[in-house]
Amino acid sequence: MIRGRVVRVLFRVTARLPLPLAQGLGATLGGLLSLFPNETRRVARRNIQRCFPDWSPAQRRRLLRQSLRETGRTAAETAILWLRPLPRVLPLVREVVGEELLQQGMARGRGVIMLSPHLGSWEMTGLYLSAQWGITSMYRPPKLVAMNELMLHGRERGGARLVPTDASGVRVLLRALRQGKMIGILPDQDPERDSGVFAAFFGHPAHTMVLLPKLARKSGATVLFIYAERLSWGRGFRLHVRPAPAGIDDADLGIAATRLNQGVEACVRELPAQYQWGYKRFKGQPEGLPDFYARDVADD
Secondary structure (H helix, E strand, O other), X not given: OHHHHHHHHHHHHHHOOOHHHHHHHHHHHHHHHOOOOOHHHHHHHXXXXXXXXXXXXXXHHHHHHHHHHHHHHHHHHHHHXXXXXXXXXXXXXXXXXXXXXXHHHHHOOOOEEEEOOOEEOHHHHHHXXXXXXXXXXEEOOOOXXXXXXXXXXXXXXXXXXXXXXXXXXXXXXXXXXXXXXXXXXXXXXXXXXXXXXXXXXXXXXXXXXXXXXXXXXXXXXXXXXXEEEEOHHHOXXXXXXEEOOOXXXXXXXXXXXXXXXXXXXXXXXXXXXXXXXXXXXXXXXXXXXXXXXXXXXXXX
């Protein structure tokens, strides 16, 4: 209860700050994460070590510091994006690279599936798409109950429709596509055990959703990737839209999942410092393989 009130107060205070100041404070707090032992740093370090084995130790340490600072920026800017009036938020998108792909996809009339990895500012991506095109996305309430109202308000006020992560939500997504509308999916989450297959991601098996290829095959929708690059010095965001790899809707779910992860990986390699490396993307592993995040003496 008290924790929830504190979070709401912090969000409202942060939302009043100029974007450069809020992101700067977030980067400072994120930088502190790189100085002291903590779970976010440990997970990010493990992910970076395993995903970039050909990089030098100095390169990996630099990426770890940058990533944690960007994590802080993500947290700080979220208050602004959720609570500040839309006419003041949407102009923060300074450029949309590949916007013609969106226009072409919607013009086909068979719907568009937007895949937004945890890269850059995915909250900015969602607001822009909902305001410009309208979008339907799945939604899982956060563990902190106090965040639920803030999140719903922040994401739906631009025109987004949020649906539950169950069979009823899937039916709504498919119906939206068949009506020629846009839906949004976070493609780099670890799905429930019976909702995914294992496919390579940065050379390691990652439990990968099969919902996307199933929706794409049933609807014939255009599939695109999108991410919002955070510009330096609080100047706003540049959105990047890129086509999905061929085969992302393959009937063979193993092939489709591999293409999906290849698409996410290509986006991440364009902007590695702004990826959420602190997320346990490899938490689920095939039977017989060791725990990807098992502790060792080098963790802290």
